[in-house]
Amino acid sequence: QKEVEQDPGPLSVPEGAIVSLNCTYSNSAFQYFMWYRQYSRKGPELLMYTYSSGNKEDGRFTAQVDKSSKYISLFIRDSQPSDSATYLCAMRGPGYSTLTFGKGTMLLVSP
Amino acid sequence: DVKVTQSSRYLVKRTGEKVFLECVQDMDHENMFWYRQDPGLGLRLIYFSYDVKMKEKGDIPEGYSVSREKKERFSLILESASTNQTSMYLCASSPGGEGADTQYFGPGTRLTVL
Numbered sequence: 001q002k003e004v005e006q007d008p009g010p011l012s013v014p015e016g017a018i019v020s021l022n023c024t025y026s027n028s029a030f031q032y033f034m035w036y037r038q039y040s041r042k043g044p045e046l047l048m049y050t051y052s053s054g055n056k057e058d059g060r061f062t063a064q065v066d067k068s069s070k071y072i073s074l075f076i077r078d079s080q081p082s083d084s085a086t087y088l089c090a091m092r093g094p095g096y097s098t099l100t101f102g103k104g105t106m107l108l109v110s111p
Numbered sequence: 112d113v114k115v116t117q118s119s120r121y122l123v124k125r126t127g128e129k130v131f132l133e134c135v136q137d138m139d140h141e142n143m144f145w146y147r148q149d150p151g152l153g154l155r156l157i158y159f160s161y162d163v164k165m166k167e168k169g170d171i172p173e174g175y176s177v178s179r180e181k182k183e184r185f186s187l188i189l190e191s192a193s194t195n196q197t198s199m200y201l202c203a204s205s206p207g208g209e210g211a212d213t214q215y216f217g218p219g220t221r222l223t224v225l
Contacts, residue, residue: 088153
């Protein structure tokens with residue numbers, strides 16, 4: 001079983017839709033969870049950061065962590081064509097030096 | 112503004128050549144990382160460094176080496192390039208301590224080995 005699973009997509013939605021992106025993981029030690037966004041031919045950039053369980057909201061973006069199910073989500077409200085990108089989840093346990101990344105989900109938002 | 116730069120956006124090399132990929136960050140970050148990104152395989156960590164002259168192997172260090180002589184610069188070396196090292200190479204840096212998870216990535220170098 002891979003440590004982090006993420007559907008590669010592509011996920012195609014119309015502008016204005018609510019988007020749900022998800023990752024599942026197997027390592028119960030993970031406590032720090034991140035979402036990175038990567039536009040085509042660019043490096044990833046940090047979008048959201050959460051510690052342990054719960055929700056975090058930032059504008060149109062909400063990150064949700066369910067440690068009991070080992071499941072994290074990123075919700076995008078009122079999606080825009082400019083949200084079209086690959087979204088990578090990443091996570092880490094305490095004392096770990098490095099992040100474990102998912103393979104990324106490609107999102108396409110059509111006008 | 113945070114800045115990680117990589118020496119080349121595109122690079123074409125021949126099998127057996129020695130290849131240097133350079134990464135520079137201007138944020139005084141402690142940690143620096145080299146990844147490769149391939150379709151279907153995602154981001155894979157090659158090497159990282161948490162201090163000058165320190166290095167740690169990542170998940171796929173074979174065929175690569177690194178050098179960090181100055182805090183701001185982290186170099187990836189392919190001693191003898193092979194076609195299976197054709198990939199997108201991404202450098203990242205992060206602060207130490209509480210900010211360590213916030214990795215700032217460079218734009219990437221697309222390396223083709225013929």
